[in-house]
Amino acid sequence: MDVIKVGDLSIEIDRKDIKNAHLEVNPPDGHIRVATPLQMSNDAVRLLVISRITWIKKQIKAFKNQQRETKREYLSGESHYFFGKRYLLDVVHSHEIPNVAIKGNQIKLFVSSDSTRDQRHAVLDNWYRNELKSEAANFIEEWKSNLGLEHVEWEIRKMKTQWGSCLPEQNRIILNSELAKQPYHSLEYVIVHELLHFKIPDHNEEFFKLLGSKLPDWRSLKEELNYRLPYADFE
Numbered sequence: 001m002d003v004i005k006v007g008d009l010s011i012e013i014d015r016k017d018i019k020n021a022h023l024e025v026n027p028p029d030g031h032i033r034v035a036t037p038l039q040m041s042n043d044a045v046r047l048l049v050i051s052r053i054t055w056i057k058k059q060i061k062a063f064k065n066q067q068r069e070t071k072r073e074y075l076s077g078e079s080h081y082f083f084g085k086r087y088l089l090d091v092v093h094s095h096e097i098p099n100v101a102i103k104g105n106q107i108k109l110f111v112s113s114d115s116t117r118d119q120r121h122a123v124l125d126n127w128y129r130n131e132l133k134s135e136a137a138n139f140i141e142e143w144k145s146n147l148g149l150e151h152v153e154w155e156i157r158k159m160k161t162q163w164g165s166c167l168p169e170q171n172r173i174i175l176n177s178e179l180a181k182q183p184y185h186s187l188e189y190v191i192v193h194e195l196l197h198f199k200i201p202d203h204n205e206e207f208f209k210l211l212g213s214k215l216p217d218w219r220s221l222k223e224e225l226n227y228r229l230p231y232a233d234f235e
């Protein structure tokens with residue numbers, strides 16, 4: 001595997017029998033790998049990297065944000081995102097069953113006074129997941145009928161490298177649990193994209209034409225998500 005330098009970035013080049021080059025920025029440190037067709041030169045890879053440099057730098061920044069996020073303590077005053085909006089966490093000590101509620105610009109986290117960091121994290125995560133479930137269910141119902149699909153299985157998973165994926169043979173789409181922190185239009189985009197794979201499995205011209213007829217601003221929706229993580233280009 002060749003390694004080239006572009007500015008202060010190291011790029012691993014993995015040449016194989018493929019048609020198109022594919023660039024990815026990988027967690028946790030943002031190292032960059034380009035899979036290329038066998039005959040692609042180092043100079044051509046360098047140009048490819050330079051043409052994507054803004055996106056690459058945003059990815060690396062996103063990893064740093066994410067690392068910061070993993071250091072969160074789930075204490076009052078921290079910022080947490082919910083469907084694209086920033087809220088301040090307010091931890092409220094309570095003897096009741098742990099619970100979460102939105103109030104104004106706060107996410108209220110009701111937990112016992114001796115709760116650990118991991119317990120607070122779990123309560124919040126579980127709440128995110130339930131909220132995402134009900135929002136996703138609405139979008140899926142709406143788009144299922146729009147696209148004339150009959151039966152769709154779906155689930156929410158923690159995923160490292162994808163916002164969503166589609167398993168056509170199982171009639172199933174999978175949504176990244178982190179979508180609970182993204183704007184509603186991002187969730188909708190991922191759902192429409194994955195549902196369309198039941199009609200067209202590949203990312204070919206036909207796929208993007210159909211996508212464009214359903215969501216005319218899909219390009220900016222996609223870009224926005226790419227800036228915000230999962231980590232490989234969403235294509």
Ligand SMILES: [Zn+2]
Nearest residue numbers: 193197203235
């Ligand atoms: Zn896709």
